[in-house]
Amino acid sequence: MSYTSGRHFLQIPGPTNVPERVLRAIGQATIDHRSPEFSRLAIDVFQGLQKVFKTSGTVVIYPSSGTGAWEASLVNTLSPGDRVLMFETGYFAALWREVALKLGLDVDFVPGDWRHGVDPAVVEAKLGADRDRQIKAVAVVHNETSTGTTSRVHDVRKAIDRARHPALLMVDTISSLASIDYRHDEWGVDVTVCCSQKGLMLPPGLGLNAVSAKALEASKAARLPRAYWDWQAMVRDNQAGFFPYTPATNLLYGLRESLRMLFEEGLGRVFARHQRHAEATRRAVRAWGLEILCLNPAEYSPALTTVVMPEGYDADALRKLILEKFDMSLGTGLGKLKGKVFRIGHLGDFNDLMLAGTLCGVEMGLSLADVPFAKGGVTAALDFLSDR
Numbered sequence: 001m002s003y004t005s006g007r008h009f010l011q012i013p014g015p016t017n018v019p020e021r022v023l024r025a026i027g028q029a030t031i032d033h034r035s036p037e038f039s040r041l042a043i044d045v046f047q048g049l050q051k052v053f054k055t056s057g058t059v060v061i062y063p064s065s066g067t068g069a070w071e072a073s074l075v076n077t078l079s080p081g082d083r084v085l086m087f088e089t090g091y092f093a094a095l096w097r098e099v100a101l102k103l104g105l106d107v108d109f110v111p112g113d114w115r116h117g118v119d120p121a122v123v124e125a126k127l128g129a130d131r132d133r134q135i136k137a138v139a140v141v142h143n144e145t146s147t148g149t150t151s152r153v154h155d156v157r158k159a160i161d162r163a164r165h166p167a168l169l170m171v172d173t174i175s176s177l178a179s180i181d182y183r184h185d186e187w188g189v190d191v192t193v194c195c196s197q198k199g200l201m202l203p204p205g206l207g208l209n210a211v212s213a214k215a216l217e218a219s220k221a222a223r224l225p226r227a228y229w230d231w232q233a234m235v236r237d238n239q240a241g242f243f244p245y246t247p248a249t250n251l252l253y254g255l256r257e258s259l260r261m262l263f264e265e266g267l268g269r270v271f272a273r274h275q276r277h278a279e280a281t282r283r284a285v286r287a288w289g290l291e292i293l294c295l296n297p298a299e300y301s302p303a304l305t306t307v308v309m310p311e312g313y314d315a316d317a318l319r320k321l322i323l324e325k326f327d328m329s330l331g332t333g334l335g336k337l338k339g340k341v342f343r344i345g346h347l348g349d350f351n352d353l354m355l356a357g358t359l360c361g362v363e364m365g366l367s368l369a370d371v372p373f374a375k376g377g378v379t380a381a382l383d384f385l386s387d388r
């Protein structure tokens with residue numbers, strides 16, 4: 001293979017570009033995870049994560065991918081056969097359901113078209129009809145990474161409250177935390193699931209749960225088997241800054257650095273930056289005459305945009321060409337969207353010129369692949385980005 005000059009453009013919606021500061025932090029010498037220095041690192045990281053989740057409650061960190069954090073949310077709070085209300089917002093919602101089914105839970109999976117978020121009215125109706133309180137948890141994917149659709153978690157909370165239902169609220173923020181406004185305590189979420197490789201700007205390898213007092217209480221009675229994922233042992237040891245097993249020390253160095261960066265920029269500005277880049281991207285897509293997969297503007301994702309290919313044109317052939325010609329990775333269509341869409345990630349450590357380069361790569365690729373489209377998407381985005 002010959003050398004490819006310049007920087008690779010990693011524009012999938014996670015893993016995202018890991019900033020140099022974080023890479024350098026990860027490169028420090030590994031230390032004893034039972035030392036006072038480690039304990040200070042862990043406590044720093046827990047306090048920073050609380051600010052990002054917007055919680056004063058418990059945060060748990062696993063050496064795992066996001067799937068582990070999904071499993072942890074379920075095994076810690078539920079018992080065999082418990083009913084869980086889930087919503088088919090896309091590929092990742094369907095995968096979380098698979099995890100629940102494998103664990104022996106009884107999932108009520110509300111069908112969806114993969115082009116809308118969770119409908120709070122359906123949440124209210126389902127819970128209102130559940131007179132004998134069989135539903136123990138409502139699980140929602142905040143930002144569906146397969147579709148570029150963001151569900152309105154706060155409205156889901158209000159729907160649960162209107163139904164006066166005691167179910168736990170669990171939210172997957174894997175591609176939203178630190179990119180899209182999110183408030184664990186204020187929105188009354190019981191378990192928030194996240195991981196390291198998206199808005200937190202780290203490599204893959206850390207799974208996270210933010211846990212409410214109600215969820216911690218539920219974990220005492222929950223009977224699904226658990227060992228590695230058990231919150232109780234974590235919470236006990238974490239208080240002093242330690243872990244019940246070997247933590248991912250170097251990723252925690254990276255996390256401490258990425259949290260510092262988020263606070264230096266300010267979470268409000270981070271969210272506004274994501275909104276702005278998403279808007280610029282949508283202007284480009286519209287100018288190209290292509291379709292945005294998400295149908296509800298109130299649910300457009302600030303983290304990624306999913307673009308529908310014209311009928312008869314293969315999105316993966318376009319992605320392959322863009323990778324070969326311009327060294328840029330775009331997100332593939334997942335599940336039933338395979339070949340039909342491509343996804344532009346605009347989350348994490350990202351700026352205007354990176355977005356401009358990304359959109360240039362897409363526009364040149366569309367041209368080279370002879371996809372029917374109108375030129376001018378890049379110009380539309382640049383006009384927006386350079387508008388005073």
Ligand SMILES: Cc1ncc(COP(=O)(O)O)c(C=O)c1O
Nearest residue numbers: 065066067092145172174175195
């Ligand atoms: C919304 C969402 N949930 C869950 C996952 C699964 O996480 P992981 O692949 O880290 O296990 C992903 C991965 O991209 C995701 O985007």
